[in-house]
Amino acid sequence: MNLPTIVIVLVLLAAVILAVRSIVRDRKKGGCSGCPGGCSCGSHTKQNGCCH
Numbered sequence: 001m002n003l004p005t006i007v008i009v010l011v012l013l014a015a016v017i018l019a020v021r022s023i024v025r026d027r028k029k030g031g032c033s034g035c036p037g038g039c040s041c042g043s044h045t046k047q048n049g050c051c052h
Contacts, residue, residue, distance in 0.1 A: 001009075
């Protein structure tokens with residue numbers, strides 16, 4: 001592999017790690033990753049898939 005390929009792979013790997021970390025943090029807080037406001041209840045409503 002050449003240098004540009006290695007850099008691209010590292011950037012993509014970092015993005016995946018950050019995404020997984022964010023999902024784990026949301027789940028630990030009791031929220032869901034699909035809610036922009038980080039809803040804290042366990043069930044979803046039909047509006048925007050978030051708790052209201």
